[in-house]
Amino acid sequence: MSQSSSTLKTADGSLQMADGSSLKANLERSLRRRKRNALLLVAPLFLFILITFLVPIFDMLIRSVDNKITAEILPTTIPLLANWDAKSGKLPDESVFKAFINDAQIANKAKIINRLGKRLNYEKSGTSSLFRKTGRKLKKLDPEKLTSTYKDALIKIDKKWANIAIWQLIQRESGRYTNSHFLSAVDTENSPDGIKWKDEDSQIYLNLFKRTLWLSFLITFLTVLLGYPIAYLLASLKTKTSNLLMILVLLPFWTSLLVRTSAWIALLQKEGVINDVLVTIGLISEDGRLAMIHNQTGTIIAMTHILLPFMILPLFSVMKTINPSYVRAARSMGATSFTAFRRVYFPNTVAGIGAGGILVFILSIGYYITPALVGGTQGTLISNFIAYHISESLNWGLAAALGTLLLLLVLALYILYDKVVGIDNMKLG
Amino acid sequence: MALPLHATTDERIWHYLFLAICTLIFLFLIIPILIVIPLSFNVQPYFTFTPEMLSFDPKGYSTRWYTAFFNDTNWQKAVKNSLIIAIFSTIISTFLGTLAALGLSQKDFPFKTTIMGILISPMVVPLIISAAGMFFFYARINLLGTHLGVILAHAALSTPFVVITVTATLTGFDHSLTRAASSLGSSPTNTFFKITVPLITPGVISGALFAFITSFDEVIVVLFVGSVHQRTIPWAMFSGIREEISPTILAVATLLICFSIILLFLVELLRRRNERLRGLSPN
Numbered sequence: 001m002s003q004s005s006s007t008l009k010t011a012d013g014s015l016q017m018a019d020g021s022s023l024k025a026n027l028e029r030s031l032r033r034r035k036r037n038a039l040l041l042v043a044p045l046f047l048f049i050l051i052t053f054l055v056p057i058f059d060m061l062i063r064s065v066d067n068k069i070t071a072e073i074l075p076t077t078i079p080l081l082a083n084w085d086a087k088s089g090k091l092p093d094e095s096v097f098k099a100f101i102n103d104a105q106i107a108n109k110a111k112i113i114n115r116l117g118k119r120l121n122y123e124k125s126g127t128s129s130l131f132r133k134t135g136r137k138l139k140k141l142d143p144e145k146l147t148s149t150y151k152d153a154l155i156k157i158d159k160k161w162a163n164i165a166i167w168q169l170i171q172r173e174s175g176r177y178t179n180s181h182f183l184s185a186v187d188t189e190n191s192p193d194g195i196k197w198k199d200e201d202s203q204i205y206l207n208l209f210k211r212t213l214w215l216s217f218l219i220t221f222l223t224v225l226l227g228y229p230i231a232y233l234l235a236s237l238k239t240k241t242s243n244l245l246m247i248l249v250l251l252p253f254w255t256s257l258l259v260r261t262s263a264w265i266a267l268l269q270k271e272g273v274i275n276d277v278l279v280t281i282g283l284i285s286e287d288g289r290l291a292m293i294h295n296q297t298g299t300i301i302a303m304t305h306i307l308l309p310f311m312i313l314p315l316f317s318v319m320k321t322i323n324p325s326y327v328r329a330a331r332s333m334g335a336t337s338f339t340a341f342r343r344v345y346f347p348n349t350v351a352g353i354g355a356g357g358i359l360v361f362i363l364s365i366g367y368y369i370t371p372a373l374v375g376g377t378q379g380t381l382i383s384n385f386i387a388y389h390i391s392e393s394l395n396w397g398l399a400a401a402l403g404t405l406l407l408l409l410v411l412a413l414y415i416l417y418d419k420v421v422g423i424d425n426m427k428l429g
Numbered sequence: 430m431a432l433p434l435h436a437t438t439d440e441r442i443w444h445y446l447f448l449a450i451c452t453l454i455f456l457f458l459i460i461p462i463l464i465v466i467p468l469s470f471n472v473q474p475y476f477t478f479t480p481e482m483l484s485f486d487p488k489g490y491s492t493r494w495y496t497a498f499f500n501d502t503n504w505q506k507a508v509k510n511s512l513i514i515a516i517f518s519t520i521i522s523t524f525l526g527t528l529a530a531l532g533l534s535q536k537d538f539p540f541k542t543t544i545m546g547i548l549i550s551p552m553v554v555p556l557i558i559s560a561a562g563m564f565f566f567y568a569r570i571n572l573l574g575t576h577l578g579v580i581l582a583h584a585a586l587s588t589p590f591v592v593i594t595v596t597a598t599l600t601g602f603d604h605s606l607t608r609a610a611s612s613l614g615s616s617p618t619n620t621f622f623k624i625t626v627p628l629i630t631p632g633v634i635s636g637a638l639f640a641f642i643t644s645f646d647e648v649i650v651v652l653f654v655g656s657v658h659q660r661t662i663p664w665a666m667f668s669g670i671r672e673e674i675s676p677t678i679l680a681v682a683t684l685l686i687c688f689s690i691i692l693l694f695l696v697e698l699l700r701r702r703n704e705r706l707r708g709l710s711p712n
Contacts, residue, residue, distance in 0.1 A: 015697065028580065031537070034535060035535070035537065035538070035539065037526070037532070037535075038532040038533070038535035038538050039532065039534070039538075039539075041529060041531050041532030042527045042528070042529045042532035042533060042538075042544060042548075043549060044525050044528060044529070045528065045529035045592070046529070046544065046547070046548065048521075048525055048584070048585065048588070049547065049548060049550075049551065049585055049588065052563075052581045052582065052584070052585040053550070053551050053559065053562075053563075053585040053586075054547070054550075054599060056559070056562035056563045056565065056566035056567070057554065057558065057559070057562040058562075059562055059565050059566040059569070060558070060561055060562040060565055060566075062567055065567065068624065081643060098552075109691060172437075182474070226454050226457070229447065229450055229451050229454060230451060230455070230458075233447075233448075233451045234669070240611050245455070247693070248455050248458055249458060249461050250693055250697075251459065251462060251686075251689065251690065251693060252458050252459070252461075252462055254642065254689040254690075254692055254693045254696075255462055255685070255686055255689045256645075256646045256663065256666075256682070256685045256689065257646055257648070257663070258648065258663045258666040258667060258670075258682070258685075259462070259666075259682040259685050259686060260461060260462065260596075262465070262666065262670055262678050262679065262682055263461040263462060263464060263465045263682065264461055265476065265670065265674070266464065266468055266476040266477065266679065267460075267461060267464060269476065269477075271475065271476070271477055272476060272477050273464060273478060274476050276477055276478065305457065305458070305461060308457075308458060309458075333711040337440055337443075344448055356606060362553060362555075365555065366554075366555020366556060366557055366558065367555075368555075368556065368557045368649050369648055369667065370670075373667070373670050373671065383555060383557040386557050386558075386561060387557060387649075387653075390564060390653065391652075399561060400561065400565070403557070403558045403561050403562075406555060406557075407554065407555075407558050410554060410555060410558075414546075414550075414553050418542070418546065425701075
């Protein structure tokens with residue numbers, strides 16, 4: 001760059017460097033180099049995020065449709081079973097049974113047969129115990145010394161093998177990929193007659209999604225309701241005073257989530273501070289202590305408190321940019337203070353409400369810790385079920401499917417946020 | 430916010446009502462945090478005030494929960510784990526995040542929005558999804574239950590904060606300063622260390638503090654990616670609240686509040702210094 005001052009003009013009018021090369025080419029080269037350097041600076045982080053974050057997320061997406069276990073455990077049965085007409089009303093023929101017993105005995109030796117039983121149990125309960133029992137009895141069975149057909153031998157182990165439904169299930173779930181986790185995640189299931197709703201009493205996830213969305217919406221609304229006056233006050237005060245009051249907003253923001261959640265437990269529980277105060281001043285009786293925790297109320301109160309700073313900060317930064325003379329102009333032309341606020345000030349803050357609102361909504365639909373600790377059974381959200389399926393029920397496919405749906409929801413909101421606010425404009429504090 | 434002299438009675442009433450509402454909301458924000466402090470000195474193993482405490486009887490107060498905290502090897506191990514994980518993940522994320530922010534702030538960076546979106550995504554994706562994905566993937570590459578796994582996971586989660594704060598510092602960056610240095614014959618490396626680094630340092634440090642607190646405060650990913658050997662303070666608090674509620678948790682909470690007050694002031698100090706350096710603020 002420093003040489004560019006010493007340029008010469010050639011005969012055709014194009015500018016030249018001192019060494020005789022074209023200035024234009026030189027500038028282009030320099031810009032290209034700058035671009036390459038910029039890319040090189042970003043590359044390490046990009047790779048890091050790719051490996052530690054994006055690939056794991058992608059892994060989860062794959063897992064939500066992954067189904068190789070059936071073909072892994074029953075490698076010779078699956079191709080034979082594929083030729084069987086599931087709608088024929090007859091059991092598969094002898095060759096399928098023979099292959100199945102062979103596969104099962106190999107899987108039995110490797111101690112992996114129960115995995116398939118567990119996998120298929122998500123589709124049809126009782127399958128897990130059927131596989132366990134079959135595995136146990138197959139140990140004693142020597143195919144060489146078989147007196148009956150393979151079919152009869154298997155049915156002798158358990159009558160359920162004479163039921164077409166189990167073979168239909170194995171055939172349906174024999175592919176490399178399955179849609180059954182996604183179907184479960186929206187309370188539906190595969191059946192021989194196509195996709196249908198699950199039984200009324202095992203429909204939980206759609207309601208859970210609805211509850212998560214509804215609670216997130218409610219919490220977002222409450223943070224707007226509580227955050228707006230505070231942001232307005234802070235934006236209209238002198239910088240010195242507002243900086244001081246800002247501490248009251250920033251301290252909760254910087255305080256550990258667990259600290260705030262345990263504080264709310266101390267405040268809200270039956271023997272807690274709020275109930276004690278209400279009993280002491282005689283508003284409620286000793287027996288009438290309010291149940292404000294381990295239910296939806298607990299989740300709503302604690303999460304509103306925790307997410308309130310995320311609403312106040314963007315609202316404040318938008319309000320700070322509104323020129324106070326707009327409102328003064330409206331007032332001087334005869335508007336009441338309410339009209340001036342409604343017609344002039346408020347429309348200017350809508351962008352801030354949008355920014356804070358989407359942020360709070362995104363954060364609350366993925367909340368886990370607070371609902372897990374103060375939500376009881378009615379105040380838990382979709383995240384809590386994902387965690388449950390990963391660490392307790394071990395139904396990882398379903399956990400991944402629920403996670404994928406939640407991710408899609410958040411992604412849609414993220415794009416919306418980008419449209420409303422712009423990702424590059426995201427600020428902290 | 431002062432009331433004008435010509436305000437009508439209605440406006441006066443509304444003004445004071447508004448201030449009263451704001452006071453209540455401020456109380457809602459701050460009381461849950463302040464209430465923890467006196468409760469942690471309760472002599473009884475309860476989460477509420479005893480009559481002795483309310484009458485300010487010294488017998489109602491004690492530091493037994495603090496003693497319990499400092500004498501419990503599990504808590505000590507949790508503190509150690511939290512610090513190790515937070516410090517190492519902060520180093521990684523601050524280094525990578527600052528480099529990336531320097532690159533992203535170049536004028537004609539290609540696909541800037543897309544790349545920024547990807548780099549910030551760990552902050553936006555719900556933690557439970559990140560935790561689930563990392564749990565599945567880190568299991569495949571044998572990183573489950575290792576310090577390294579948790580450190581990498583936390584570094585990924587906290588880089589967006591570094592990228593955002595440093596990029597924000599660089600938007601107000603006066604590029605004529607580096608150009609002036611170059612025109613005076615300074616080499617690019619020299620310019621970078623003598624001009625750019627001192628100017629962006631406040632932004633980098635506050636990004637690092639954000640990254641530190643993100644890791645220090647994070648529970649979900651540790652719960653999934655870590656094992657008992659990576660038990661951190663938030664993890665210990667989480668399981669403490671779930672299993673046996675003991676006021677030791679409130680003592681820990683009080684210590685953490687003191688810690689966050691320190692961090693808050695550090696960040697505020699840096700923000701002001703940054704504004705002063707960039708000439709954005711008159712003082």
